[in-house]
Amino acid sequence: MILPALRALGRWPLGFLVAAGHVVGFGAGAAITGLREPGGGAHALRQAVTVTTRCALPVVLVVGPIGALLALQALTLMRSFGVERQLAPLAAAVIVRELAPGFAAVVVAMQGGAAIAAELAAMRLTEELDALDVMGLDPRALVAGPRIVGAALAAPVLNGLAIVTGITGAYAMSVLGLGVPRALFLDSVGDGIAIVDVVVSEAKTVVFGAALGALCAQAGFSCERTTEGVGRAANRAVVASVVVILVLNYLLNTAIFGLRGSGA
């Protein structure tokens, strides 16, 4: 009674670890062999441009309102303490450190990642990947690698866009909507951003982009060979990517800030 239950309980994390190992191995292998191929770098750049153009509008539409929301809620809290002048630096810091990389990565997963997974799954379905294999070419290096590298390159660009739109959203809400003096906002907004924060934020999105690229490419490669399988692979890839981005974000924050029992 107890042993089978324990076994079932143990199988879940084991399965998770095995799947994670597959994705990491697949992604790293594909990215490295992909870049070694002749013309691999250019192909990866083209993929990065594709992902960037595909995701730019959704990133703006998602992160802009979030920046405005942040300004709105921060202001309700700060006005009660009378520290309204701190609004712009705070909003900028939160957007650069947390909101822009997190939500940009989620949007890239939903828009670009899903497209990668669906594209590769369709190639699996129509046996294009098998055809490459038969010709002695490595579909991992030729098809998956450039897309993974492309996602990792596009994510920081989109993160930069997200930072700009997020701060613009916060500006629109606080200055145009809630009557914070314009000069105050513009003068103090830079105080919240250190170069280190921007670099860390960009580095985080490179990791997110590589992770979601590997996840989505692997989901596309291992999809079932049916029409519904293509849709399922894309959906699974998106959901897994969103979860992994949030988990990685927590782990990276912990690694960066190195907080261990020093908070109390």
Add this chain to the structure above:
Amino acid sequence: MTTTWMRWLSATMATPLRFVAFVARAAAAALRGMPAIDVALLTSRLLVRSLPIVVVVNFFCGAMLTVQAAASLQIFGAASMSGVIVGFGGVREVFPLLAGGALAARSGAEIASQLQAMRVTRQIEALAMMGLDPLALLVAPRLLACVFGAPLCVLAAMLAGLFGAQAVGTLQLGIDGGTMWAALLSGVSRFDVVVGAVRGVLLGVLVGGVATFEGFASGDNDAASVGRAAHHAVIRGMVVVCAACLLLSWLIYGRHA
């Protein structure tokens, strides 16, 4: 010049207007009568499929926000106050927003691809041929399942986020458990939770509306359209959720700011 603008305006406004008309028609179909048992089954399916994702995503979001807030407040020696920020900002905005995103990514995509697959295999035409109303039979139950399921997802998201913050605060940052929980709850008011539930209903209408619209009314009929419908349901659902959250917060909290 004016005609170009008019054309641009009508082109951009056509889809939102069709969307509103579609949701209104689905609501009317729901009022005319629909299989209640389907609503119950689809709601439970939505909860079974989406709740785990919502809980996991928000648990880690709460954890992440706590680490970030503690790092910022540590400068002032006030890391134990990080719970207030996470409770306030998380319950008001971040957790409902992420719940909406997770719902769109999981159940929204599923609903859209289901309906579009029915469209491609001509099951929807078959229903209409038999004199049955596919809006009442297929769309309305799915829409209502989202409306019932989404507030539960939002409330679960808030709880999961608070637990994530609590777990990180006590286990990782070494803040006293009671202090952390009290700080978290001091950021949350009952009003905010009620607003969250209302927001959940709105998110349900929007996520369910976008998903059924993309699946039912996209007008495409090819095999690739199934994947496209699911994809559009996710990303457009996310965009609509963000816009709606901003509008609702502006209406509710904007005047007190």
